[in-house]
Amino acid sequence: MENALRTVQANGITLAYRTWGPDQAPDDAPPVVLLHCRGADSTDWDRIAGPLSAARRVYALDLRGHGRSDWPGTYTYESMRDDVLAFLTALGIERTDLVGHSLGGAAAYLLAQQHPECVRRLVLEDVPAPFPLDPPRPPAERPDGDLAFDWAMVLQTDEQRNTPDPVWWEHMGRITMPTLLIGGGATSLIPQDHIAVLADLLLDARLITIDAGHLVHETRPKEFLVAVEAFLGL
Numbered sequence: 001m002e003n004a005l006r007t008v009q010a011n012g013i014t015l016a017y018r019t020w021g022p023d024q025a026p027d028d029a030p031p032v033v034l035l036h037c038r039g040a041d042s043t044d045w046d047r048i049a050g051p052l053s054a055a056r057r058v059y060a061l062d063l064r065g066h067g068r069s070d071w072p073g074t075y076t077y078e079s080m081r082d083d084v085l086a087f088l089t090a091l092g093i094e095r096t097d098l099v100g101h102s103l104g105g106a107a108a109y110l111l112a113q114q115h116p117e118c119v120r121r122l123v124l125e126d127v128p129a130p131f132p133l134d135p136p137r138p139p140a141e142r143p144d145g146d147l148a149f150d151w152a153m154v155l156q157t158d159e160q161r162n163t164p165d166p167v168w169w170e171h172m173g174r175i176t177m178p179t180l181l182i183g184g185g186a187t188s189l190i191p192q193d194h195i196a197v198l199a200d201l202l203l204d205a206r207l208i209t210i211d212a213g214h215l216v217h218e219t220r221p222k223e224f225l226v227a228v229e230a231f232l233g234l
Helices: 042-052 077-090 103-114 151-162 166-170 192-201 221-232
Strands: 006-010 013-020 032-035 058-061 096-101 119-125 179-183 205-209
Touching (some): 006 077, 013 042, 013 077, 032 042, 032 103, 042 058, 042 221, 058 077, 077 103, 096 103, 103 119, 119 221, 179 192, 179 221, 192 205
Parallel strands (some): 032 058, 032 096, 096 119, 179 205
Antiparallel strands (some): 006 013, 013 058
């Protein structure tokens, strides 16, 4: 059933995902993989995945610690990167267009650094650049009630966000595929000048701003789709 929740074993855990579009796309039309922001899950892409799937197979994951994927208790950006690689391998996807929002965008650019052969085109939506935060992000307070994500994931990713591995920055030059960066503008929680520095560093990058705040594809989906579809050649 289209858009039904599915699961796959990858990188030692169960990853949940949804999929849209034709089972067999043309050989020159690789699938599109969507990676959500922190605290969301694959349903976050519902309004985006449908239009993208007119000519492409589209996959949206629940990252580890989110939604119906496993909550293994260990949450690093690198483990999420490795999960995505293992997901592609498990499904037999050799090359994909990769779209990542915020946390998902960081996992996407780490994958593009380590395995550029797997990524044809890269879209980074309001993504944090790997700069240490000054001042550092203070410890977060857990909201009351049940959560749709593992609170340990928030604490661990905040720690890495405060002091990212310098290798993340040093390896940005390995990202050679065409890359579209979409900034959310002045009301975003992501420093927009950091995104601009990131765009300047990448070999083949273009930067646009959609004044929507951090949740660009949720707040202004039509404009997001126009930009992404043009970039991916849809």
